[in-house]
Amino acid sequence: MTEQITIGLARMHYEFGERRDFLPNFVAMLGKLDAKVMLEYGYGSGMRYTEEDYLNHDQKITFVSHEEVFKQDYVLVLRCPSENDLRLLKPGACIISMMHYATRPNRVALLRSLEVESISLDSIKDDVGRRLVENLRSVAWNGLEVGFSVLLRTYPSPGVESPNRDPIQVTVMGVGAVGMHAVQAASHYGDMSLWNTLAKRGVPGNQVTALEYDLTCNKAVMKDILTRSDILVDATQRPDASQAVIPNDWIAWMPEHAVLVDLSVDPYDCSVDNREVKGIEGIPQGNLDQYVFAPDDPAFELIPDCVSTVNRRYSVSCYSWPGIHPKEYMDLYGKQIGPLVRTILRKGTPANINAKGKFFERALSRAMLSNYEAT
Amino acid sequence: MNIPKTIGLPRMRNEAGEKRVFLPEFVQFIASLGVNVFIEEGYGSRSGYSFEDYKLATPLIHLASKEKAYQQDVVLILRSPKPDEFKLMRPGGILFSMLHFPTRPLRIKRLLEAKILGISMDSITNDVNIRLMENMKSVAWNGLEAGFNVLEKRWPGLVKPDKKPIQALILGTGMVGKYAIDAATKLGNIERNNDHIEAGGPGAIAFSVGRNLSSNPTTMESLFQEADILVDATQRRDASQPVVPNEWIAWLPEHAVVVDLAVDPYTLSVDPPVVRGVEGIPQGNLDQYIFPADDPNWDKTVPPSVNSKNRRTAVTCYSWPGVHPEACMLHYAHQLEPFVEVLFEKGYDGLSLDGEYFERALYRATLKCYLDEQKSVV
Numbered sequence: 001m002t003e004q005i006t007i008g009l010a011r012m013h014y015e016f017g018e019r020r021d022f023l024p025n026f027v028a029m030l031g032k033l034d035a036k037v038m039l040e041y042g043y044g045s046g047m048r049y050t051e052e053d054y055l056n057h058d059q060k061i062t063f064v065s066h067e068e069v070f071k072q073d074y075v076l077v078l079r080c081p082s083e084n085d086l087r088l089l090k091p092g093a094c095i096i097s098m099m100h101y102a103t104r105p106n107r108v109a110l111l112r113s114l115e116v117e118s119i120s121l122d123s124i125k126d127d128v129g130r131r132l133v134e135n136l137r138s139v140a141w142n143g144l145e146v147g148f149s150v151l152l153r154t155y156p157s158p159g160v161e162s163p164n165r166d167p168i169q170v171t172v173m174g175v176g177a178v179g180m181h182a183v184q185a186a187s188h189y190g191d192m193s194l195w196n197t198l199a200k201r202g203v204p205g206n207q208v209t210a211l212e213y214d215l216t217c218n219k220a221v222m223k224d225i226l227t228r229s230d231i232l233v234d235a236t237q238r239p240d241a242s243q244a245v246i247p248n249d250w251i252a253w254m255p256e257h258a259v260l261v262d263l264s265v266d267p268y269d270c271s272v273d274n275r276e277v278k279g280i281e282g283i284p285q286g287n288l289d290q291y292v293f294a295p296d297d298p299a300f301e302l303i304p305d306c307v308s309t310v311n312r313r314y315s316v317s318c319y320s321w322p323g324i325h326p327k328e329y330m331d332l333y334g335k336q337i338g339p340l341v342r343t344i345l346r347k348g349t350p351a352n353i354n355a356k357g358k359f360f361e362r363a364l365s366r367a368m369l370s371n372y373e374a375t
Numbered sequence: 376m377n378i379p380k381t382i383g384l385p386r387m388r389n390e391a392g393e394k395r396v397f398l399p400e401f402v403q404f405i406a407s408l409g410v411n412v413f414i415e416e417g418y419g420s421r422s423g424y425s426f427e428d429y430k431l432a433t434p435l436i437h438l439a440s441k442e443k444a445y446q447q448d449v450v451l452i453l454r455s456p457k458p459d460e461f462k463l464m465r466p467g468g469i470l471f472s473m474l475h476f477p478t479r480p481l482r483i484k485r486l487l488e489a490k491i492l493g494i495s496m497d498s499i500t501n502d503v504n505i506r507l508m509e510n511m512k513s514v515a516w517n518g519l520e521a522g523f524n525v526l527e528k529r530w531p532g533l534v535k536p537d538k539k540p541i542q543a544l545i546l547g548t549g550m551v552g553k554y555a556i557d558a559a560t561k562l563g564n565i566e567r568n569n570d571h572i573e574a575g576g577p578g579a580i581a582f583s584v585g586r587n588l589s590s591n592p593t594t595m596e597s598l599f600q601e602a603d604i605l606v607d608a609t610q611r612r613d614a615s616q617p618v619v620p621n622e623w624i625a626w627l628p629e630h631a632v633v634v635d636l637a638v639d640p641y642t643l644s645v646d647p648p649v650v651r652g653v654e655g656i657p658q659g660n661l662d663q664y665i666f667p668a669d670d671p672n673w674d675k676t677v678p679p680s681v682n683s684k685n686r687r688t689a690v691t692c693y694s695w696p697g698v699h700p701e702a703c704m705l706h707y708a709h710q711l712e713p714f715v716e717v718l719f720e721k722g723y724d725g726l727s728l729d730g731e732y733f734e735r736a737l738y739r740a741t742l743k744c745y746l747d748e749q750k751s752v753v
């Protein structure tokens with residue numbers, strides 16, 4: 001590492017709708033730690049931040065090319081860069097990103113071959129195994145917010161906002177970390193202000209039915225539940241991703257106005273050795289460019305042939321639900337990542353991070369590639 | 376700046392079933408900070424720990440009388456000491472405990488009178504107002520475990536005569552409510568749930584209802600009629616009104632179990648009075664937390680003026696995490712470690728919102744911060 005630690009913050013070049021970058025106050029915090037901070041040209045522009053906005057917080061920040069960002073001692077970027085970008089890293093550098101070691105063996109092998117250290121944001125955990133960098137709440141709330149915004153249009157007379165309607169029936173499949181937030185979000189229309197407005201007007205609320213994965217295979221129970229569900233939420237974490245939780249046939253049981261909310265973001269893969277299907281069979285995979293799909297949306301035609309799409313309802317799906325409200329999202333991540341990056345920079349090099357050190361050191365140590373052993 | 380150098384760990388003198396104490400490993404950790412630790416005689420004995428288990432040849436760990444334990448720079452105790460025990464502390468001493476400032480005005484008054492510097496564990500929050508010292512998961516899981524235990528005695532393997540899934544109706548969608556849903560769908564116990572799945576059991580469904588529905592008697596009647604377990608995980612805005620009036624209990628099947636996770640007391644002496652979320656159920660503790668409908672102790676904690684005519688088996692406990700004391704204290708120790716470090720590095724007066732992550736969080740839990748916030752609200 002050079003004398004003054006350098007840290008590069010890269011933009012995320014994925015779908016057009018990807019707008020997230022760390023906010024100016026977070027970047028300024030890095031500068032205060034005596035690190036030389038380099039931002040990629042255009043950093044923050046997706047959220048309408050200009051170079052001046054960053055420089056107003058810290059005049060020492062410099063703007064450099066994409067390639068130059070990847071040549072720094074540390075590179076911080078939320079979503080893991082492409083393989084080509086990772087190859088730009090210099091030996092001994094450290095990439096801080098969502099690396100997902102357990103499901104990305106090729107990435108792990110590549111980084112090791114490049115002699116690069118990494119700290120995986122999704123692996124930073126406290127002493128009892130809780131993630132310190134996560135936004136599962138936004139996954140649930142943003143997904144349900146969009147789901148209810150669609151239901152407002154599809155729900156039959158007298159409408160969602162009528163005091164004379166029955167309680168909205170929401171079924172949440174999966175009650176893990178995302179599912180628990182989904183139940184809370186579903187009770188509140190995914191939008192506290194809407195909930196407050198409707199509650200004040202005496203509009204009946206929402207009844208949420210939560211099911212664990214093991215019950216979803218009970219066809220008779222599921223038929224009864226699906227027949228009366230206005231919104232169906234997939235928040236499952238399936239042990240076997242080759243089987244759908246809701247086969248496409250079952251969607252036919254649901255009311256025409258029903259909305260399917262996909263929070264699990266599993267992909268489709270029809271290859272024989274690695275078959276994967278979404279939890280709700282036959283709904284499109286959305287992203288930040290498009291996350292609402294009407295039953296006649298052309299996106300249904302792009303779903304692989306091995307997947308049945310005969311039965312359709314309005315579907316909402318997004319690879320990155322937190323990204324639909326980027327400023328709130330990056331504000332939270334800045335707060336979560338701040339003390340961690342502070343610890344990293346104070347330590348100088350990743351090698352100085354002590355697995356038996358203080359709280360944040362211990363947490364970081366668990367996320368380092370050099371400490372990762374595939375199981 | 377006064378930096379504390381000693382800490383006292385007095386025993387909790389609550390019900391006999393209260394077995395929670397900080398574990399030897401955590402006490403060793405405190406001593407590793409160079410702090411002299413004074414442990415009250417008999418500390419941990421209800422859980423089978425001796426002083427030697429704590430000391431482990433560490434010269435900084437000492438056996439002390441109750442009075443001496445309370446006279447140290449910092450007093451660490453999970454549940455708040457009783458009013459007369461406050462008097463044992465010296466002025467300027469730091470009391471680090473679950474002090475519940477917002478709902479305990481009398482306690483605040485006593486702290487101020489005795490010049491005790493309070494730090495409330497339940498008020499330690501991070502920059503986005505998330506509690507960093509909590510065990511709500513255990514509140515929900517331990518309560519639901521007890522509730523399903525009752526049902527399992529009636530229905531071995533938790534298989535109902537009609538073979539349908541068990542239905543849990545959960546009132547409240549806050550943090551405890553969320554964990555309650557998780558626990559209810561897993562029969563309150565992971566191992567039991569795994570066995571149940573293996574045996575092809577019908578499982579459980581959780582119905583979650585927020586306050587915009589729980590006030591609707593028509594909807595609630597139909598939900599109550601189907602409920603095998605009713606869970607109160609509400610946080611009421613108006614504690615003078617129950618969420619479930621006693622008449623509604625009659626809608627529940629005879630076999631139904633009421634699981635109380637809200638643990639509000641009956642306090643009729645204040646104006647307006649505080650009543651329990653489910654009207655007419657008793658208030659349990661670690662000595663007794665299961666009350667069949669005909670339990671002779673039912674009326675001991677229910678004031679005569681409260682309607683308790685309709686009854687179902689109730690499981691209720693003032694401190695659900697204490698049902699599994701070691702797991703609870705291990706959990707708290709993990710959460711407490713960084714705050715103990717900060718406290719002995721900065722002292723009470725040295726804490727500031729301009730400090731680092733844990734310092735800011737600990738500062739928010741001080742009595743002075745709480746009082747300052749109250750002033751700014753006024």
